[in-house]
Amino acid sequence: xxxxxxxxxxxxxxSTTVLxxxxxxxxxxxxxxxxxxxxxxxSTLLRMIAGLEAIGAGEIAIGGQxxxxxxxxxxxxxxxxxxxxxxxxxxxxxxMAFSLKLxxxxxxxxxxRVGRAADILGLDAxxxxxxxxxxxxxxxxxxxxxxxxxxxxxxxxxEPLSNLDAKLRVNMxxxxxxxxxRLGTTTVYVTHDQIEAMTMAxxxxxxxxxxxxxxxxxxxxxDRPANRFVAGFIGSPAMNFIDGEVVENGFRDxxxxxxPLPPGAEPGRPAIYGxxxxxxxxxxxxxxxxxxxxxxxxSETQVLGHVGGSPLLGAFRERIAVAPGEAIGIGADxxxxxxxxxxxxxRLLT
Amino acid sequence: MSNAxxxxxxxxxxxxxxxxxxxxxxxxxxxFDNKTFLVVMCLTPAVxxxxxxxxxxxxxxxxxxxxxxxxxxSGVFVGLDNFDSLFHDRIFWLSVTxxxxxxxxxxxxxxxxxxxxxxxxxxxxxxxxxxxxxxxIPWIVPTVLSAIAFWWIYDPQFSIIxxxxxxxxxxxxxxxxxxxxxxxxxxxxxxxxxxxxxxxxISLLAGLQTISxxxxxxxxxxGASSWARFRYVxxxxxxxxxxxxxxxxxxxxxxxxxxxxxxxxxGPANATHLMATLAFQRGIPGGQLGEGAAIAMAMIPFLVAAxxxxxxGLARRRWQQGEADE
Ligand SMILES: Nc1ncnc2c1ncn2[C@@H]1O[C@H](COP(=O)(O)OP(=O)(O)OP(=O)(O)O)[C@@H](O)[C@H]1O
Ligand SMILES: [Mg+2]
Numbered sequence: 023x024x025x026x027x028x029x030x031x032x033x034x035x036x037s038t039t040v041l042x043x044x045x046x047x048x049x050x051x052x053x054x055x056x057x058x059x060x061x062x063x064x065s066t067l068l069r070m071i072a073g074l075e076a077i078g079a080g081e082i083a084i085g086g087q088x089x090x091x092x093x094x095x096x097x098x099x100x101x102x103x104x105x106x107x108x109x110x111x112x113x114x115x116x117x118m119a120f121s122l123k124l125x126x127x128x129x130x131x132x133x134x135r136v137g138r139a140a141d142i143l144g145l146d147a148x149x150x151x152x153x154x155x156x157x158x159x160x161x162x163x164x165x166x167x168x169x170x171x172x173x174x175x176x177x178x179x180x181e182p183l184s185n186l187d188a189k190l191r192v193n194m195x196x197x198x199x200x201x202x203x204r205l206g207t208t209t210v211y212v213t214h215d216q217i218e219a220m221t222m223a224x225x226x227x228x229x230x231x232x233x234x235x236x237x238x239x240x241x242x243x244x245d246r247p248a249n250r251f252v253a254g255f256i257g258s259p260a261m262n263f264i265d266g267e268v269v270e271n272g273f274r275d276x277x278x279x280x281x282p283l284p285p286g287a288e289p290g291r292p293a294i295y296g297x298x299x300x301x302x303x304x305x306x307x308x309x310x311x312x313x314x315x316x317x318x319x320x321s322e323t324q325v326l327g328h329v330g331g332s333p334l335l336g337a338f339r340e341r342i343a344v345a346p347g348e349a350i351g352i353g354a355d356x357x358x359x360x361x362x363x364x365x366x367x368x369r370l371l372t
Numbered sequence: 373m374s375n376a377x378x379x380x381x382x383x384x385x386x387x388x389x390x391x392x393x394x395x396x397x398x399x400x401x402x403x404f405d406n407k408t409f410l411v412v413m414c415l416t417p418a419v420x421x422x423x424x425x426x427x428x429x430x431x432x433x434x435x436x437x438x439x440x441x442x443x444x445x446s447g448v449f450v451g452l453d454n455f456d457s458l459f460h461d462r463i464f465w466l467s468v469t470x471x472x473x474x475x476x477x478x479x480x481x482x483x484x485x486x487x488x489x490x491x492x493x494x495x496x497x498x499x500x501x502x503x504x505x506x507x508x509i510p511w512i513v514p515t516v517l518s519a520i521a522f523w524w525i526y527d528p529q530f531s532i533i534x535x536x537x538x539x540x541x542x543x544x545x546x547x548x549x550x551x552x553x554x555x556x557x558x559x560x561x562x563x564x565x566x567x568x569x570x571x572x573x574i575s576l577l578a579g580l581q582t583i584s585x586x587x588x589x590x591x592x593x594x595g596a597s598s599w600a601r602f603r604y605v606x607x608x609x610x611x612x613x614x615x616x617x618x619x620x621x622x623x624x625x626x627x628x629x630x631x632x633x634x635x636x637x638x639g640p641a642n643a644t645h646l647m648a649t650l651a652f653q654r655g656i657p658g659g660q661l662g663e664g665a666a667i668a669m670a671m672i673p674f675l676v677a678a679x680x681x682x683x684x685g686l687a688r689r690r691w692q693q694g695e696a697d698e
Binding site: 072073074093094095099100101103105107108109110111112120121124125152153154168172 | 584586587589590591592593594595596597600604605608609691
């Protein structure tokens with residue numbers, strides 16, 4: 023096991039710069055998730071840690087040793103690819119044993135390690151099959167098995183669940199998390215799914231367009247997003263943003279409705295007010311929200327509508343029976359409100 | 373919630389009065405939906421061509437092999453006489469060993485160099501498409517034309533190879549490439565390799581390009597050296613393509629005629645005759661149609677054996693076919 027330090031990493035493909043200076047410190051044994059929209063450079067960063075992509079500038083250290091010039095096979099890392107990259111001409115057993123075989127492990131050690139990995143992952147019955155005879159979820163497990171038999175310093179995962187159906191994804195999410203708790207190996211996990219990031223990570227690195235937007239635990243990101251991008255990216259359904267300005271007793275949107283704000287913001291300042299759908303509550307005589315669409319999911323009711331001119335989504339525990347076009351009264355809480363600079367998008371309240 | 377609702381866009385169907393309709397199929401369309409009709413329709417031309425251009429000449433050859441036909445005289449059935457006399461014919465046996473040597477040596481050379489070229493072209497090298505085009509040249513040039521070029525290259529007096537070697541001070545006499553048996557055999561093998569490389573290289577390149585790069589990356593992370601990646605990833609993944617290309621290459625080389633006939637005519641003193649050139653030599657210029665046909669027929673067992681070997685030995689891969697093969 024080892025820590026991973028990423029310092030000032032830049033990368034360009036030809037004239038397009040993909041990473042503009044990324045710094046991340048990943049502690050020994052940590053489960054770190056890189057998350058961000060498609061094309062933001064997550065895979066590129068992961069591949070640089072693996073050594074599959076040359077490092078443009080900056081340095082990467084694994085276990086304190088700078089590995090910029092170390093070839094992938096000497097970095098002692100294992101990677102699970104998005105397409106699994108199982109060797110199609112080898113059985114599950116041979117796939118998992120391949121790295122051991124190359125390292126010259128004795129037959130007994132190979133059998134024992136593969137056996138144990140198969141045990142952990144529930145692959146015992148599939149050891150003599152070829153990859154093409156497996157389902158997507160089983161392939162995913164073999165890919166993980168191939169990684170864990172090596173007992174590497176660091177695990178790298180590149181969107182390992184994106185080819186699975188929703189239900190299996192939830193199961194595998196828990197399995198990977200459980201595996202990490204058992205093995206305690208430092209893990210860097212790439213995904214563009216913020217729910218995956220929230221549920222699995224010890225710490226999340228939110229990236230956008232080749233930059234790190236914020237690094238923090240899932241709840242830190244949820245409670246105190248550093249900017250408007252993170253606020254909109256973390257949390258589902260996404261946060262509502264309302265344009266307006268700070269006034270004496272709160273925040274006034276462009277339709278004139280006044281939203282509660284904790285003290286600290288200077289009045290008169292134009293800003294963006296952020297409130298999560300699940301933090302809105304029904305309030306008799308509150309702000310009038312005109313309902314457009316109701317979406318009952320059973321556990322909650324999502325209401326799409328607008329207050330003043332601003333579109334708004336609310337998620338309420340209560341069951342609501344109103345017709346589209348009618349209004350309901352809603353309220354927000356000052357301590358759950360977020361405020362962002364209109365131009366830079368930076369968080370304004372501390 | 374759907375974007376359409378959010379942005380107040382009208383549903384697509386209200387955009388224009390045009391509607392999807394299911395049209396009645398025309399009689400012609402229905403005819404082509406009829407499987408029996410389709411099978412007959414599609415197979416007739418192919419079967420016709422096969423019968424006219426393959427089965428008939430093959431059958432005629434087979435018949436001639438059992439007759440004493442000469443040019444200008446249709447022969448009578450003589451049973452195995454032709455084969456019997458071939459069995460005691462030293463030149464025939466020489467042509468058999470020549471053919472086997474020629475096929476083996478040329479195939480090894482073609483595959484060694486062709487695979488090497490394909491691996492090279494599969495990397496990102498500068499001027500890749502230009503090099504790929506150049507590699508194809510030996511294949512595009514008509515065989516006889518390239519044979520004439522080789523004739524000059526191997527000329528006893530004007531050979532460029534002799535000239536260069538002399539200029540470099542390595543030898544001080546002209547090599548008689550086509551005048552001594554082993555020189556001539558090796559010269560022909562070299563010419564055949566030159567001519568066969570494009571086919572092998574381009575086919576194997578196509579095979580290499582189907583191998584996912586992430587397999588190499590996975591192998592690299594698994595600790596595989598470049599030799600191990602070749603040995604455990606490239607080679608097994610390439611095997612299905614390789615075996616097909618190998619079969620074709622062996623068949624083409626074994627039945628080669630043009631190159632040898634144009635360069636040496638089987639000489640010196642029959643030393644480079646292949647079965648194909650000997651068959652032609654005996655049958656057409658020599659006039660012994662029956663004997664020529666018998667030599668040609670004698671090639672068939674070798675060809676069948678080569679095909680079966682590659683089909684059963686190399687082409688079938690369990691990992692490609694799954695459970696059906698177990
Ligand atoms: N080999 C390459 N050559 C040129 N551009 C590349 C190359 N690889 C990646 N890019 C570009 O780099 C950017 C980041 O790519 P990357 O694969 O890291 O994105 P990602 O964050 O993993 O996205 P996704 O979630 O879709 O996998 C993209 O804009 C992509 O077009
Ligand atoms: Mg990616």
